[in-house]
Structures are given as structure tokens and as C-alpha cells.
Amino acid sequence: AQKVTQAQTEISVVEKEDVTLDCVYETRDTTYYLFWYKQPPSGELVFLIRRNSFDEQNEISGRYSWNFQKSTSSFNFTITASQVVDSAVYFCALSEAGRGGATNKLIFGTGTLLAVQP
Amino acid sequence: DVKVTQSSRYLVKRTGEKVFLECVQDMDHENMFWYRQDPGLGLRLIYFSYDVKMKEKGDIPEGYSVSREKKERFSLILESASTNQTSMYLCASSYRRRSNQPQHFGDGTRLSIL
Numbered sequence: 566a567q568k569v570t571q572a573q574t575e576i577s578v579v580e581k582e583d584v585t586l587d588c589v590y591e592t593r594d595t596t597y598y599l600f601w602y603k604q605p606p607s608g609e610l611v612f613l614i615r616r617n618s619f620d621e622q623n624e625i626s627g628r629y630s631w632n633f634q635k636s637t638s639s640f641n642f643t644i645t646a647s648q649v650v651d652s653a654v655y656f657c658a659l660s661e662a663g664r665g666g667a668t669n670k671l672i673f674g675t676g677t678l679l680a681v682q683p
Numbered sequence: 684d685v686k687v688t689q690s691s692r693y694l695v696k697r698t699g700e701k702v703f704l705e706c707v708q709d710m711d712h713e714n715m716f717w718y719r720q721d722p723g724l725g726l727r728l729i730y731f732s733y734d735v736k737m738k739e740k741g742d743i744p745e746g747y748s749v750s751r752e753k754k755e756r757f758s759l760i761l762e763s764a765s766t767n768q769t770s771m772y773l774c775a776s777s778y779r780r781r782s783n784q785p786q787h788f789g790d791g792t793r794l795s796i797l
Contacts, residue, residue: 574723598783608692610773610788617783656725660783669714669777670741671786675725 567592569659571674578647579682586642586677588657594618599633599640600658600671610656616640647681654678686710687789689774695795702761704792706774713779715757716786717741717749720771732757733779764796 568591578584590599601613614624616633624631628645644651658671690705708715714733718726718741728741730749738749746768750758757776761768771793775786 600785602788608771608791608793610775612785612787615783615785669779669783669786670716670728670731671726673726675723 567659567661567672569657569672569674571655571657571677573677574675575678575680577680577682580648581646583643583645584647584679584681586644586655586657586679588640588642588674590638590640590657590659592659592661594661596661598660600660601631601640601642602656602658604654604656604676606653613642644679647679649681649683652679652681687774687776687787689772689789689792691792692790693793693795695797696761696764697797698765700761700764702764702794702796704759704761704772704774704794706757706759706776706789707755708757708776708787709755710776710787711754712776712787713754714777714786715751716775716777717747717757717759718773718775719743720773720791726773729759766796768794769796770794 570589597618599616602610604610621633630643632641654676656676657674660671687708696702716731717729720726727743729747730741732738732751735754748760771791773791774789777786778784
């Protein structure tokens, strides 16, 4: 069965600290996609990144970086030099490749609340 | 930019009422989704639709129904609202033609059933 686990319920850091949010997934499929979303206090989920199962290259976008390791079924997210505006709930999600058409159903983790203190 | 608009940010209804939550997207997306979000449970899929008049049950469809008469609009219906349906409801949409494009979300509707 598909499952996404975000073991960290809440993390609190002080501004400028680096922080890593963990994501572990389970799937039987060989083709799948992983996502990270950010939910600020305003409520809207904002898409951050998508990674497919054949691409294990790490990705960096500004202060954000992602480490995908199939061997440990993990897709961790690191924020470097955190800022107060990074305070939000972060969700990791899994989608299996569509069968006969992409319905793109997502399985979400329970989210990690990141609080960045000034 | 994709825009997914939910009709209300906050809604208060009474037990037994029929409740309609509306969602409109402006990007010609084929797929539309309704989730509910509860503390400690993350997002759970209620229903989704991959075309006009098509719908499929998600993980927690009990007590809900949906309607998709036009491509851009997807409505969630609580047939007879109950207190355990108090929650945050999120609508999302995505392209169907290209596999596994990201879903784009609305701002959410915080629904309270008294």
C-alpha cells in the first residue's frame, strides 16, 4: 500500500539556522512521483517541487534543496539559512504513474509544522 | 498563473443542513479534487473528477457527494451536515493529459457545523 510518513510533527528553529524536513514513502510501483507543498498560515497549498522515481539527482533552488534516495525511500527537504517567512506547514506527497490516463491522485503525509523564530 | 477559487473562506452551518462548497478553476484542467484537512491526519481525498459529469470516490466519500456539470466548476455537497464534518476543505485541479502534473490548490474553506 502507498504511504507517506512525516515523522516530525513540529520543528522550531531560530532564524538563519538550517533545517531538514524528513519524508519517507512506501510504494510497490517502480514508477512514481514525489512532491513537496508549503501551506502558509493563509491556507493555500503552494507547490514546491516534483521528482520522478527515475531521477535521483538532488535539486537546489535558492535556499531550498531536496535529497531523493531510493535506497532508503526518502525525499528530504532542507531549508538553508531559514527565515521567518518560511514558517508554514510542509507536506510531502506521493503519486503513482497514471493507468490509462493520469488522474494524479496524491497521497499526503501528515505534514510538518515549521516555526522560524526571529 | 493557475487560479483555483473556493467560494467561501469561512462557513458556519447547522447540523442537518445541506451544504454546498463551490470551486472554480481557470486553467482548463481536466482533473479536480476535494480534500479535507484535519490536524494530525494531513489531507484526505474525498472525491475527484477527471472529466465533466465524471466522478470517483476517494478515501473518505461517506456523507459527501459531488457535482461537475461544467469543466471549470466542481461542487462538494454535504447532504445532511454533521458535527464530524467540521474541517478545512481544500479544492485542487490539475492537467490530465500530461502525467502527474502538480495539483494546484485553492485557499480552502473552513467549515464549522454547529
